[in-house]
Amino acid sequence: MFTGIVTGLGSVAKISPLEGGSDMRLTIITPEGFLTGAVTGASIACSGCCLTVVEFAGDTAFVAEVSAETLSKTTLGSWQQNSVINLERALKVGDELGGHIVSGHVDGVAELISILPEHGSTRMRFRAPSHLACYIAQKGSIAVDGVSLTVNEVENEVFGVNIIPHTCAVTTIGTLVAGSLVNIEIDMLARYVARLSVTRDFEAENELKAAL
Numbered sequence: 001m002f003t004g005i006v007t008g009l010g011s012v013a014k015i016s017p018l019e020g021g022s023d024m025r026l027t028i029i030t031p032e033g034f035l036t037g038a039v040t041g042a043s044i045a046c047s048g049c050c051l052t053v054v055e056f057a058g059d060t061a062f063v064a065e066v067s068a069e070t071l072s073k074t075t076l077g078s079w080q081q082n083s084v085i086n087l088e089r090a091l092k093v094g095d096e097l098g099g100h101i102v103s104g105h106v107d108g109v110a111e112l113i114s115i116l117p118e119h120g121s122t123r124m125r126f127r128a129p130s131h132l133a134c135y136i137a138q139k140g141s142i143a144v145d146g147v148s149l150t151v152n153e154v155e156n157e158v159f160g161v162n163i164i165p166h167t168c169a170v171t172t173i174g175t176l177v178a179g180s181l182v183n184i185e186i187d188m189l190a191r192y193v194a195r196l197s198v199t200r201d202f203e204a205e206n207e208l209k210a211a212l
Helices: 069-071 165-170 188-212
Strands: 008-015 024-029 043-046 050-054 061-066 084-089 108-118 123-129 141-144 148-156 158-162 181-186
Touching: 061 165, 141 158, 181 188
Parallel strands: none
Antiparallel strands: 008 024, 008 084, 024 061, 043 050, 043 084, 050 061, 108 123, 108 181, 123 158, 141 148, 141 181, 148 158
16 A cells, blocks of 8 residues: 655666566565565566566666556557656555555546646646546545646536645656546546445345345
8 A cells, every 4th residue: 555655766777678578577666764664475566567576686676577468558559768757665554644645456448638827736637437427526635657636626527636745846746748548547436435325236236126
């Protein structure tokens, strides 16, 4: 589990295909001290996608293996050498929960469609995949490239967020331009509330059929 509070910027040092398939092996460079205490098998959110450390490359780099499924459903498939990414270590019991509960399981890819300055911050509007739009609610939470953000507006498949200067400065959000693609993860609570509604509708339908 993560919180969507990015604690460092990393970069992709090496990308190589795994033998016998379309999975990839990534070597990611991290800031000094970021990996302190990390062990093989640890989870690290990389621009919102939870990756498992399979080995270390010195004190400031780790290696992760990424499946073809992940590459096809996230922006990871477009990463190149020197791509800059957001990093967050997994949440520990007792850590401050500054953002919201984020699983690191990316739901889909959204497109940035507009950027406008607004009262000292920046308003960004994204177009989400149609099948995810119903889970995005005004004043709800969403993770964009691993960054916990509050949704300020929703209109059909488009949602808007306000980005403060600090967030622009310490994450990759500040480098985005219109047309950029980002990983999004919907609010976990929204996912389960929607599932509960479907289950209740299914049970009610079965009860009605039984009564007839």
